[in-house]
Amino acid sequence: MGVLPQxxxxxxxxTPGHGQAKPIERSFRDLADDLARHPAFAGAYVGNRPDAKPEDYGSRAVPLADLLEVTEEVIAAHNARPGRLTDNARGRSFDDTFAExxxxxxxxxxxxxxxRLWLMGxxxxxxxxxxxxxxxxxxxxWADWMNEYVGQKVVARFDPEDLHAGLFIYSLSGEFLGPAECREKVGFFDLVGAKTAARLKRQRRAAEKKLLDLHRPISIDQWAAELREARRPETPLVETKVVELAPARTRKPVTLRRHRRLAILRFLGESPSYTSNESILTDMLNSNEIGIDTSRDQTKTELAWLAEMGLVQLVGCEEFRAATVTARGxxxxxxxxxxxxIQRPGAEGLTCRRPARSISCRPRSGHGFRRSCARAASASMRMWPRR
Incomplete structure (x- = not known):
């Protein structure tokens, strides 16, 4: 929203081009004649048209203090001149008409x-x-109330001649939000100085870029074209005189998994009826005598692999499964x-052992099957020493 509606x-x-529809045009003509062509501004007058420049155009610049002083004198003389023929003045000056x-x-x-709205910045x-x-x-x-509007788009009005005096912040709809004090006065004091510094910075960058182009002997495109056209040295290929086939390498499984599989096969081979279940096998692998840290899922994975290799046979449901070792196992x-x-047993591991006192757990159905497996689990936890 603009200043006048607010x-x-x-x-x-x-109507454009119709001076009688705008009474202020008469005052503009007086200012153009009396102020713009004032002797104090000689050499700074730019003319009334682009193609009507005076001979001394652009020869000097008028200091701001002189411009303000002469402008005040000309406007005071303009208002004090008698003989105005408007309907309100009736031969009096503008000062007398205004005073009445x-x-x-x-x-x-x-x-x-x-x-606050008169501030033009x-x-x-x-x-x-x-x-x-x-x-x-x-x-x-910054001000304390600005924490409530972080990240929002606002309108800041300020005095262009005194940027350090602070701001007045408005919303986009024209609502006054509050003043903001200049907390870090590290920038420019006025708007003219900021624009002048920005213009000089742009000019300096343009001059530096032009100077860099003058110092550069050739362009980047020309340099790249010369590199492409340059001859590359031809290096003859070296032919091998001795050819040796690399031995085939087979990936070995992890040693811990090989020991775990051997322990399962040995435990099943020494169990009555060569059968045991996942729970008992997991407890056996985690026992102090075996010492292989194993989860229930790892036991299931190893049993599935042994069954795929034809070394054990699996029976039962997914939650509770029993394994029986085969003759090859x-x-x-x-x-x-x-x-x-699968880890090969050492010579010391081939000695005879006493038969394990465990209760075989054959696949059955109902609660009797679960009770028999529970008794088998408690009995098979007792390991026997070697002879």
Whole structure:
């Protein structure tokens, strides 16, 4: 929302090129004649048209203090000149006409809110997403209330001639949110200095880039083309005189898994009826005598692999399964046969053992089968020493 609608001022549009529809045009002509062509501004007048430049155009720049002083004098003389022929003036000066109207009219003075809107500098940016600070021309502005609007887009109004005086923050709908103090005065003091520094920085970068192009002997494209066209040395291929075939390497399984499989086959071979279940086998592998850390899932995996190799036979359901060693499995457990993925028993492991006092657990159905397996588990936990 613009400044005039926020201040309650109604805008009337005039016909372009029709001076009578805009009474202010008469004052503009006086200012153009009396102010722009003032002798104090000689050499700075730019003319009334692009193709009508004076001979001394651009020869000097007028200091800002001189411009403000002369402007004030010309406007004061313009308002004090008598003989104005408007309907309100009737031969008087603008000062006399204004003094009479001011004495008998109801004067409405601008509020503090309207004074803030007169500040012509305006920037639309987002507040910092963590603490809500507002960055403007390298200066940082912040207030306590800005924490509630972090990351939101706001409108900041400020005095272009004094950026360190602070900001007035508005929402995009025109609602006044609050003032913001300049906490870090590390940037520019006024808007003109900030724009001037930015323009000089752009010019300096352009000059540096042009200087770099002058120092560069050839362009990057030309350099790349010359590298492509350059002759590469031809190196003859070296032919081998001695050829040796590399021996085939077979991947061996993990040693721990080989020992676990051997322990299962030996335990089944020494059990009555050569049968046991997953739970008993898991407890046997984790016992102090065997000492192979094994989970129930690992026992199931090893039994499935042994069954696939034809070394055991599995019976029962998925939750509770029993394994019976085959004749080939007994041969491997005793060392009479070997398998590359099962640990071969040592000579000391082939000694005879006393038969294990365990209760065989054959696949049955009902609660009797579970009770018999539980008794087998408790009895098979007692291991026997070697002779």
């Amino acid at each position: 201040m309650g001022i109604k805008v009337h549009w005039a 109207s001011y004495a008998k009219s109801r004067i409405v003075k601008a509020t503090a809110e309207q004074h 305006q920037e639309v940016r987002k507040l910092q997403k963590h603490h809500g600070a507002f960055k403007l021309f390298e200066n940082s502005y 007994v041969d491997i457990a005793l060392g009479r046969a070997t398998h590359p993925e």
